[in-house]
Amino acid sequence: MPWKSIKPRTRISGHPLSQKGIRWVKSRLDHCFKHHACSNGLNKLLPARILSFKRSHEGEISIKLVEKPNESGRYAVLSHCWGSQLSFTTMTNNLSDMMQGIPWTELPRTFQDAIRYCLELGIFYLWIDALCILQDDKNDWQIESAKMADIYQNSYISLAATSSDSTTTGCFPKHAPPTNLSIRNNPLLSRGWVFQERVLAPRILHFCNQELVWECGEQTCFECGTLTKDGDRLPALSGLAERMAPFLGKYLTGLWDKSLLRDLTW
Ligand SMILES: [Zn+2]
Structure with missing residues (x-):
């Protein structure tokens, strides 16, 4: 079903980090926990490698990569487009440095924004593929990538930098004057996210261009107040689909070729 344009209303917060924006997200979380059968994402075993962060009384944010935390809790995942150049990743030669601490200024803007949003929601762990999988270690990549479905499924929330086309543009939208809102042309979205979105993250917060x-x-x-029916759900997180292709086969507009029969009958 094609996406309909949505007329903007004054209910839009204007910025995801505004008090109004945060309140809106918290009200959605509250509603989901109280009234839905969605997995709650609480007390789930943390992924084997994950970003841990906290904010001091002075407002300074300290971040580090932790391995095998072996504890349960709640964590967010970040869905994002890598863009043509992603230079800030975890490799075998910088892993120990990343575990000592990651300077805030070295993080790409999209990662900074996601961490700031987590802190606003009281979340202190975030899984980002580029940082939590060793990008130059084929063995680590195969092991950790194969866990991606579980990692998404057990997450508390997935933050989707839906309107960003790279890690340097940030999660939050450029503030173009709202005229005629549509989410169809966001870089992270592609059509046909029918099966995977229900298998993976229980909740997704999309940072779209204007809401x-x-x-x-x-x-x-x-955020403007429009509630869609089940049949109108958001389409695919294509970046994730591409990265899961080695394990699940070619992505066929919402289905994987290796499980096509099962997906069609789901
Ligand atoms: Zn829900």
Whole structure:
């Protein structure tokens, strides 16, 4: 079903980090926990490698990569487009440095924005593929990538930098004057996210160009107030689909060729 344009209303917060924006997200979370059967993402075993961060009383954010935390808790995942150049990744030769601490200024803007958003939601762990998988270690990449479905499924929330085409542009939208809102042309989205979105993240918060969009197992909700029916759910996170292709086969507009029969009958 094609996406309809949505007329903007004054209910839009203007910025995801505004008090109004945060309140809206918290109200969606609250509603999801109280009224939906969506997985709660609480007390899940943390992924084997994950970013851990905290903010001091002075407002300074300290970040480090932790391995095998072997503890349960809640964590977010980041869905993002890598862009043509992603120079800031975890490799075998910088892993120990990343575990000592990651200087805030070295992080690409999209990662900084995602961490700031987590802190606003009281989340202190974030999984980002570029940092939590050793990008130059084929063995590590195969082991960790194969866990991606579980990692997404067990997450508390997935933050989707839906309107960003690279890690340097940040999660949050450019503030173009709202005229006629549409989410069709966002870089991270592609058509046909039918099966995977229900298998993976229980809740997705999309940072779109002019508003936030909430998507969970039972509801898709626009910050402007529009609630869509189940059949109108957001389409695919194509970057994730591409990265899972080695394990699940070619991505066929919402289905994987290796499980095509099962997906069609789901
Ligand atoms: Zn829900």
